[in-house]
Amino acid sequence: MSLREKRSQETKRGVLVTQATRIKITDVSKIYETGTKKVEAVKNFSESVRDGEFVCIVGASGCGKTTLLWCLSGLHPATSGTVHIDGELLTKPLPDRIGMVFQDSNLLPWRTLIENIELPFQIKKKPVNRELIEELLEVAGLKGFENSYPGELSGGMKQRGSIVRALAQDPEVLLMDEPFGALDAFTREEMNLFLLKVWERTKKTIVFVTHSISEAIFLADRVWVMSPRPGRLSRIVDVDFARPRHIDLQFEPDFIEILKSIREEVEGSKIGKGK
Numbered sequence: 001m002s003l004r005e006k007r008s009q010e011t012k013r014g015v016l017v018t019q020a021t022r023i024k025i026t027d028v029s030k031i032y033e034t035g036t037k038k039v040e041a042v043k044n045f046s047e048s049v050r051d052g053e054f055v056c057i058v059g060a061s062g063c064g065k066t067t068l069l070w071c072l073s074g075l076h077p078a079t080s081g082t083v084h085i086d087g088e089l090l091t092k093p094l095p096d097r098i099g100m101v102f103q104d105s106n107l108l109p110w111r112t113l114i115e116n117i118e119l120p121f122q123i124k125k126k127p128v129n130r131e132l133i134e135e136l137l138e139v140a141g142l143k144g145f146e147n148s149y150p151g152e153l154s155g156g157m158k159q160r161g162s163i164v165r166a167l168a169q170d171p172e173v174l175l176m177d178e179p180f181g182a183l184d185a186f187t188r189e190e191m192n193l194f195l196l197k198v199w200e201r202t203k204k205t206i207v208f209v210t211h212s213i214s215e216a217i218f219l220a221d222r223v224w225v226m227s228p229r230p231g232r233l234s235r236i237v238d239v240d241f242a243r244p245r246h247i248d249l250q251f252e253p254d255f256i257e258i259l260k261s262i263r264e265e266v267e268g269s270k271i272g273k274g275k
């Protein structure tokens with residue numbers, strides 16, 4: 001589908017969500033076996049992500065969020081169940097189609113920012129997409145820092161750099177695991193706004209793991225709430241706030257109401273009160 005066709009499907013929220021399924025997760029379970037110990041990390045997880053959708057996954061620490069994300073990446077296969085990307089069974093990593101961003105920017109300290117961004121092209125032996133990189137650097141506010149080393153950049157800039165590096169590969173899907181978890185609150189807000197700006201421009205399908213419920217609600221079209229380990233999908237929350245979203249949204253009564261209800265679910269289940 002062309003970008004224009006996608007645009008024509010814009011909803012009144014201004015969100016480019018089409019109905020096509022991008023990721024289909026069917027009955028995924030993951031058991032880690034280390035020596036005699038067995039850890040059931042994810043159990044019978046089924047759900048789909050639509051093309052261009054922004055899904056956030058929240059849940060208590062250790063509930064299996066990271067494990068599920070790795071199953072979606074094709075890097076660590078599920079013990080049972082399947083993941084389909086665009087109808088195709090995922091059996092291996094797809095570095096051209098699935099990008100990943102972690103809490104640590106993982107920029108190589110001995111390479112400049114631009115050398116870090118270009119590295120995946122060199123590894124894949126494909127021509128550098130300079131036009132896209134220029135555009136992404138502009139949105140990321142990193143113009144002028146191309147030749148800086150990671151040690152010369154702030155935490156937020158490094159993380160924006162790692163997002164630019166992932167998006168420069170023009171993947172269809174971006175998987176993000178607590179990418180802003182190590183940043184201070186103000187930087188994190190800036191990063192949330194930056195990410196939404198990039199997403200609204202590029203229309204990638206994003207699955208974003210966070211332990212911050214307010215971050216999840218602020219960013220997402222839908223929030224998936226996971227139960228404590230073994231992680232199951234305990235609830236799906238539709239987030240219908242208009243876009244583009246303003247940072248003050250987090251003080252709106254409707255926002256706080258959703259926040260409280262998800263928090264009760266995550267915390268309640270943690271201390272054995274919940275479902």
Ligand SMILES: Nc1ncnc2c1ncn2[C@@H]1O[C@H](COP(=O)(O)OP(=O)(O)O)[C@@H](O)[C@H]1O
Pocket residue numbers: 032033034039040041059060061062063064065066067068229
């Ligand atoms: N490689 C591994 N080997 C054994 N157990 C693991 C491994 N990775 C994660 N686990 C366990 O699986 C559970 C889920 O972990 P994880 O997916 O990292 O949770 P979350 O990201 O929600 O904090 C935890 O109990 C964790 O200790």
Ligand SMILES: [Mg+2]
Pocket residue numbers: 065066067
């Ligand atoms: Mg994790």
